[in-house]
Amino acid sequence: MTFTVLTAEFMHESNTFSRFRTDLPQFQVDTLLYGDEAMRARRNANTELAGFMDVAEPAGWSVIHAISAHAVPGGQVTKAAYDHIAGIILQAARSNRSRLDGVLLGLHGSMVPEFCQDGEGYLLGLLRAELGADIPVAVTLDLHAMVSEDMVRHAQIFVSYKTYPHVDMREIGAHAARILDRAMRGEIAPRTVRAHVPMLDEANSGRTDIPETLALYDRAREAEAAGLLAVSVNAAFTGADVSCVGPTVLATYDSRDPNAEAAARHVTEELADSIWQGRTSKRNVFIEVDEAAAEALAWRGDKPLVIADYADNPGAGSYGDSTALLKGLLDVGAEGAVFAPMVDPEASAELHQHKEGETVTVTIGGKGDARFGGGPLTVTGVLRKLSDGTYVGDGPIQGGLAHSFGSTAVIDVDGIEVMVVSEAQQMVDLQQLRAFGIEPTARRVLVLKSMQHFRAAFEPIAGKVIVCDAGALATPRAERRRYIRAPRPLWPLDKDFERFIRLRP
Numbered sequence: 001m002t003f004t005v006l007t008a009e010f011m012h013e014s015n016t017f018s019r020f021r022t023d024l025p026q027f028q029v030d031t032l033l034y035g036d037e038a039m040r041a042r043r044n045a046n047t048e049l050a051g052f053m054d055v056a057e058p059a060g061w062s063v064i065h066a067i068s069a070h071a072v073p074g075g076q077v078t079k080a081a082y083d084h085i086a087g088i089i090l091q092a093a094r095s096n097r098s099r100l101d102g103v104l105l106g107l108h109g110s111m112v113p114e115f116c117q118d119g120e121g122y123l124l125g126l127l128r129a130e131l132g133a134d135i136p137v138a139v140t141l142d143l144h145a146m147v148s149e150d151m152v153r154h155a156q157i158f159v160s161y162k163t164y165p166h167v168d169m170r171e172i173g174a175h176a177a178r179i180l181d182r183a184m185r186g187e188i189a190p191r192t193v194r195a196h197v198p199m200l201d202e203a204n205s206g207r208t209d210i211p212e213t214l215a216l217y218d219r220a221r222e223a224e225a226a227g228l229l230a231v232s233v234n235a236a237f238t239g240a241d242v243s244c245v246g247p248t249v250l251a252t253y254d255s256r257d258p259n260a261e262a263a264a265r266h267v268t269e270e271l272a273d274s275i276w277q278g279r280t281s282k283r284n285v286f287i288e289v290d291e292a293a294a295e296a297l298a299w300r301g302d303k304p305l306v307i308a309d310y311a312d313n314p315g316a317g318s319y320g321d322s323t324a325l326l327k328g329l330l331d332v333g334a335e336g337a338v339f340a341p342m343v344d345p346e347a348s349a350e351l352h353q354h355k356e357g358e359t360v361t362v363t364i365g366g367k368g369d370a371r372f373g374g375g376p377l378t379v380t381g382v383l384r385k386l387s388d389g390t391y392v393g394d395g396p397i398q399g400g401l402a403h404s405f406g407s408t409a410v411i412d413v414d415g416i417e418v419m420v421v422s423e424a425q426q427m428v429d430l431q432q433l434r435a436f437g438i439e440p441t442a443r444r445v446l447v448l449k450s451m452q453h454f455r456a457a458f459e460p461i462a463g464k465v466i467v468c469d470a471g472a473l474a475t476p477r478a479e480r481r482r483y484i485r486a487p488r489p490l491w492p493l494d495k496d497f498e499r500f501i502r503l504r505p
Contacts, residue, residue, distance in 0.1 A: 003184045004099045005061050007052050008089045009038075009068040009106035010123070013144065015239035015317025016112055017473060017481050018075035019369060024084060029404060029423050031070040034088070038068035045400040048106030048140045051173020059181050066092035068106075072424045073239075073317040082113040086123050093130045101184045103127065103137045104177060109145020109160070110237040117242040117485060121150030128154040136190065138180040140172050143206045145234040147194060148244035156190040157183065158250045160232035162217045164206045165428070165456035167396045179229050179252065188254040190229055193261070195268035197247040197275045199236070199491040200478055203282050206235030207452055210283050216271055220249075223267040228253050228260065231267055233275075238478055239317045245486045247275050279491050286310065286469040286476055293328035295466060296337060296445045303463030305445045306454070312373055312472035313451045314343060315426030320449055322373025322472035323365040326418065329447070330379070335415025336444030340433060341405060345422035351383060351409035358383050360411065364420055372480075373472030381413035384437060389421060391435035395457035398429040410436055417443075428453040430461070 009031075012022060024032070033041055042049045049068060056063050067088045071077075093100065111119030120139075127137065138157035141147065143164050152158070159176040161168055182188045204213045213235075220231035230252040236245060249271040251264035287295075292307050299305040312322035320343030329337060347364040354360050360383050366376035389405035406423035417438060425432065427448035433440045440446055441461050448454045451474070459465055469475055478493060489497050 001185065003061050003101040004064065004096065005056065005102045005104055005180070006064050006066060006092055006096060006100055007049065007104045008066040009049055009070065010085050010089065011070045011106060011108040011142070012077055012111045013073040013108055013142065013237055013317065014076050014110060014112035014119070015073060015473070016076055016241045017239060018317050018319070020075040021078050021114070022071050022074045022076065022081065023078045024081040026071040026074060027069050027081060027085070029406065030072055031068055033068045035065055039065055042068055046167065046170045046397065048169050048173035051170040052104050052177045054170070054174045055177035055181060064092055064096055073315055074424065075317065077111060077113045077119065079114050082119065086126065089123070090126055090130055093127055097131060100131065100135055102135060102180050103131070104180055105137070106140045106173065109141040109147055109234065110240055112240050112242055118148045118150060118244055121148040121154065124151055124154035136180055136183040138176045140176045141232065141234065142166070143235055144237045146236050146240060146242065146244050146246065147234055147248040147250060149194065152192050152194045152250070156192060157230070157252050158192050158232055159230045159252070160234050160250070162208065162220065164208050164235070165397060165453045167456055175230060188229065189256050190252050191255045191261070192250050192252045193264045193268055195249045195272040197272050198489065199246055199275070199279055200238045200493065202235035202247045202275050203278050203280065204284070205452065206233070207283070209455060212278060212281055212283065216274060219271060223251070223263070228264055228267065233271055239474060241483045241485050243485050243487060246490070284467050284476070286467055289324050289328040289468060289470050292325060292466060292468040293332045293334060296329055296334040297332045299445060301463030303461060304440065304443055306458050306462040306465045307445065307447045308451065308454060308465065308467045309447055309449045309470060310451050310467050311469045311475040312449050313426050313474050314424035314449060315453060316451060316474040318472050318474040319343060319368025320424045321365040321368050322470055323377040324374035324470040325447060325468055326365070326416070327374060327377055329416055330414060333414070334445060337416045337447060338419070338433065338438055338440070338443050338445070339416055339447045340419040340427055341421040341425065341449060342418055343424045344420055345407065348407045348409050348420045348422045351411060351420060352386055352407055354383055356383050356386055362411070364418070369473065372475070373470050379411070379413045379418070381411040381418070383409060384412050384417060385410035387436055389423065391431045393429040393431050395429040395431070397453060397456050408436060410438065426450045426453060428457060430457050
């Protein structure tokens, strides 16, 4: 039997505290590909679409791929960008409604457009209104999704990543596609239940390289092996001030199995309780700038010291232009170091007016919001490299995918190579340095703007990893951000949680 399936990818993690907005050009810089063009670019990489096709091709599906759209995390998605991308998906559904057997979407789960708090729930509602109640809709989600009740109401199948750093996108895409295939064949009638935890996020943000959090995902796999179709633990995203903020656990089950719903509800409640009970068990040790700088100065290991500039992670919607840590390194005279990236299109453009080898004075960073991570910093150094910023990843996350930092310059400031870029990217792949003349294994210290994803490619070459909170927008000190829409009480904003519950009318 041949099935016709509509597929699409529409992913963004939206930081509602950012002063900026994510518009169509930001999607164009990262990924904005239509139909066959998207298929050619993403079919053989570690993407959800590749996983969809790993099942679709041998199953003989007729696939209508509408669009693949992805932008680096940042401010809320503009209505114009949202309407364009969602409109492509909805038009494909409308045009093919009479012959569609199923829908398979790669979403993030933490998209916040300008006009609503729940971009994925809104899209799924529009899609359901277009297609009716019967067509099965399967959705893949990022591990940091914030899953609303509307999302679960409008789609039957959900499968989220089970790794952080995220390295299982293709695997998860295939998992969702297999469930959809069985649903279209009439073998199962999937439904999904949801449990929510009143926290900003899981204590370790879903890190699967530590045993406490890995145990959550192992338990999810155990429940799947016992018969549930999919169990997803969503660690949530602290950068979004929305009503559906917080970790969730989802279980997709076969509603025809008389015992499945009870099993699904049991495991979601069990895992939600485990997340709540572990709320004080944070594993990251966040050091201050002066301590990180001192370690960088003293480091004498055979392999690089890797310093994660955690709070200025562009992958969490931070500006990527915090200067506090760079200033700290310069103040102590740390040498043989790399600082990447410094997101500053104005400074990059200014550097591109010079030639490689010139000594240049330039003011960099601090333009997003000087209250978070420091103001602009004037430096003088030797211009080592000028580039258009393009590279092709070869690591476990970006392998085979073309990306760009936009206009890029590397300036050596007193022994620290600062990579000044015009487009935000977090550091996840060794090619993000090698493509610009920097061999990471030959440097003494690597300062990377990333929270956790850097570990997939950089931890294997590191002598030691430390994590610095330099106070930028994605600081783990959540009390520095003003939450208005998030429901209260909410851990850790409200530490005396039980007292708060008792006093609430």
